[in-house]
Amino acid sequence: MPTDDLRRRIPQIAKLLDRPVVKAAIAERGRKVVDRVIQAQIGDLRALATEENVPAFESALRAMDARISTGSEAAAGPSLRRVINATGVVVHTNLGRAPLSPEVAAHVAAIASSYSNLEFDLLKGDRGHRETHAERRLQAMLSAESSVVVNNNAAAVLLAVNTFAEGRDVLVSRGELVEIGGSFRIPEILMKGGARLREVGTTNRTRISDFAKAITPETGLILRVHPSNFRIVGFTESASLKELVALGSVRSVRVVEDLGSGLIENMAEPLNHEATLAESLAAGVDVVTASGDKLLGGPQAGLLIGRKEPVDALRRNPLYRALRVDKMTIAALDSVLALHEAGRREALPVPRMLVLPLAEIDARAQRLCDSLVEKHVDAAFEVRDVNSAVGGGAAPDIDLPSRALAVRSGRWSAAVLLRRLREATPPVIARIEDDVLLLDLRTVLPGEDREVEQAIIGMLKDAAAS
Numbered sequence: 513m514p515t516d517d518l519r520r521r522i523p524q525i526a527k528l529l530d531r532p533v534v535k536a537a538i539a540e541r542g543r544k545v546v547d548r549v550i551q552a553q554i555g556d557l558r559a560l561a562t563e564e565n566v567p568a569f570e571s572a573l574r575a576m577d578a579r580i581s582t583g584s585e586a587a588a589g590p591s592l593r594r595v596i597n598a599t600g601v602v603v604h605t606n607l608g609r610a611p612l613s614p615e616v617a618a619h620v621a622a623i624a625s626s627y628s629n630l631e632f633d634l635l636k637g638d639r640g641h642r643e644t645h646a647e648r649r650l651q652a653m654l655s656a657e658s659s660v661v662v663n664n665n666a667a668a669v670l671l672a673v674n675t676f677a678e679g680r681d682v683l684v685s686r687g688e689l690v691e692i693g694g695s696f697r698i699p700e701i702l703m704k705g706g707a708r709l710r711e712v713g714t715t716n717r718t719r720i721s722d723f724a725k726a727i728t729p730e731t732g733l734i735l736r737v738h739p740s741n742f743r744i745v746g747f748t749e750s751a752s753l754k755e756l757v758a759l760g761s762v763r764s765v766r767v768v769e770d771l772g773s774g775l776i777e778n779m780a781e782p783l784n785h786e787a788t789l790a791e792s793l794a795a796g797v798d799v800v801t802a803s804g805d806k807l808l809g810g811p812q813a814g815l816l817i818g819r820k821e822p823v824d825a826l827r828r829n830p831l832y833r834a835l836r837v838d839k840m841t842i843a844a845l846d847s848v849l850a851l852h853e854a855g856r857r858e859a860l861p862v863p864r865m866l867v868l869p870l871a872e873i874d875a876r877a878q879r880l881c882d883s884l885v886e887k888h889v890d891a892a893f894e895v896r897d898v899n900s901a902v903g904g905g906a907a908p909d910i911d912l913p914s915r916a917l918a919v920r921s922g923r924w925s926a927a928v929l930l931r932r933l934r935e936a937t938p939p940v941i942a943r944i945e946d947d948v949l950l951l952d953l954r955t956v957l958p959g960e961d962r963e964v965e966q967a968i969i970g971m972l973k974d975a976a977a978s
Contacts, residue, residue: 518561518569522554523576533577541588549583596960596967598942600914600952602865603904607941609805609812610862610904611957616810616847623843630839642836643827646846650817653776653853654790658823660816661804661845662835666696668801668814669735669770673705675829676766676798676822677732681710683765685718685750688737698737707732720751720759727763734760736769736797738787757796766798766822773906774802774815776852780867782910783807783902789817798822804841806904809862810848811841865954866902870913876953877915880961884917890972892920898945900954912954919949919968929971936967 528534528550538546553576560569572579597607612620633640647659662668673682682702689711691697702709710731713722723734734756753769760767775788786807792800799822804813814835816826826832837845848860857863877895884893896918899911921929926949933940933949940963942951956964 518566519558521573522557522561525550525554528576528580531577533581537581537584541584545588546580546584549580549587553579553583593938595939595941596957596964597955598916598940598951598953598964600898600900600916600943600950600955601903602862602900602912602955603806603902603906604955605904610809610860612811612844612848613851613860615859616844616851619847620840620843624840628839628843630842642839642842645842646849649846649849649853650815653849654793654817656793656817657820658818660823660826660832661837661842662814662816662832663837663841664812665770665772665774665801665803665814666701667835668816669698669701669768670705671814671826671829671831671835672768672799672801672816673702673707673733673735674831675826676768677702678706680707680732681728681730682707682733682735683710683712683723683726683731684735684737685713685722686711687713687715687718687748687750688735688739690737690739698735702735716747717749718751719749720755723751723756723759724763727759727765731763731765734765734767736767738769738771738773753792753795753797760798761796767796769795769797769800771800771802773806773904774804774808774810776808777857779807779863782912783866783907786907789815793817799826803904804845804848806906807862807866807902808848808852809857809860811844813837813841813845861957866912868954870915873953874915876956876961877917880917880953880965883965884968887969889969890921890923891968892922894918896950898950898952900952914952914954916950916952919951921972932971933967936970938963938967940964940967 529538534546534550553572557569557572560572595607597604599607603609629640631640631642632638643660647661650659651657660671662671684698684702689698699709710726712718712726736753736756757767759765769792771787771789771792773786775786776790778784778788779786789800789802797818799816799818802808802815802817804810804815816823851857851859858867874895881893881895884891896916898914898916900914901912902910919929926944926947929949930942930944933942940951942949944950951964953961
């Protein structure tokens with residue numbers, strides 16, 4: 513059919529507004545929301561109005577009423593939605609990193625929906641300080657002199673650089689000039705912090721003597737960036753943290769380590785080689801920085817922990833007020849730290865997922881597979897060995913053995929099935945390997961298995977109807 517003829521079949525907005533389904537949507541969702549959805553649907557039809565896309569155009573035209581109805585419902589609701597993570601990436605940056613446990617989430621909800629003693633001293637009945645909550649617990653757990661919490665680890669590094677080295681040089685090994693999430697690079701953070709980058713050594717080999725030669729009266733900081741999201745292997749050498757601390761002490765230069773992962777306690781294999789905050793502090797750094805939403809398993813936050821004098825300087829910096837966290841982050845962080853302190857870290861989703869026994873994952877995958885087979889769903893199902901990933905820029909070279917439900921269809925590609933799963937309620941996010949849809953049960957939270965099953969059944973029904 514000629515393109516012009518197809519475009520003439522696109523309904524006029526006035527006629528669409530007269531349809532019963534659209535009138536009902538307007539009554540429930542409001543005219544502005546429905547207008548926005550109608551414009552989007554008409555735009556989709558115009559894009560499909562070509563001779564090559566006649567079947568797709570016809571399908572979209574037939575589904576116009578349903579799409580306006582469902583589109584209006586989605587547009588009227590919050591954009592940020594709960595999804596089920598079946599990718600096998602535990603700390604998934606695109607999916608919000610670390611989910612909170614129901615216990616922690618309930619505490620955050622209680623604080624968010626009421627007044628709190630955020631900056632009020634209940635004993636004295638006078639003004640208090642927000643630092644008396646999560647920060648004091650963090651200090652006690654790590655036997656640290658002081659700490660500061662800001663909104664993420666990039667902000668923590670920025671605050672440290674600006675406080676200790678504004679207008680001065682920051683020494684960083686060439687092998688540590690990394691790029692973190694969102695194309696955010698260490699050299700750019702240093703520049704925005706008002707400091708000058710001084711590269712030390714080479715990409716694969718940087719000795720303590722290289723740092724010693726690089727120090728001048730203009731040096732304000734030695735920054736050590738832990739390789740939490742990359743590894744350099746082979747012919748390598750690097751200055752140890754203790755060596756950097758000793759050099760900084762002799763030459764009166766601050767030493768900060770960007771640890772990244774936020775691990776408080778050692779973990780079992782294969783994560784037992786990840787550095788901890790306590791190890792960094794024991795080496796004598798002035799300040800160590802870390803994320804709250806990686807291996808700690810808490811909310812997005814940047815933790816700065818260390819000696820009292822440098823941490824007090826961080827708190828006095830005017831940037832701190834711009835970067836500090838709100839009451840909900842403090843409530844979540846304090847609750848998460850309390851679970852760690854009580855020896856209950858596996859009550860938190862991320863620490864629990866990281867050490868899930870393979871037998872437990874396999875049992876869940878088998879139950880899901882058997883249930884789908886019994887329902888005679890039009891697809892082939894089997895349980896496969898796969899590898900999960902820690903994610904979030906932590907432990908990049910460590911695979912976590914896992915089990916996944918593999919879904920094959922003789923009628924639809926894995927890409928079509930993947931998209932259909934994203935359209936479920938709640939959306940299920942999976943992955944594809946060798947044109948097979950895989951749902952890794954390691955990262956599916958307890959209680960979500962039934963929703964995953966319903967999403968798969970609905971996905972296959974929707975694909976058959978399209």
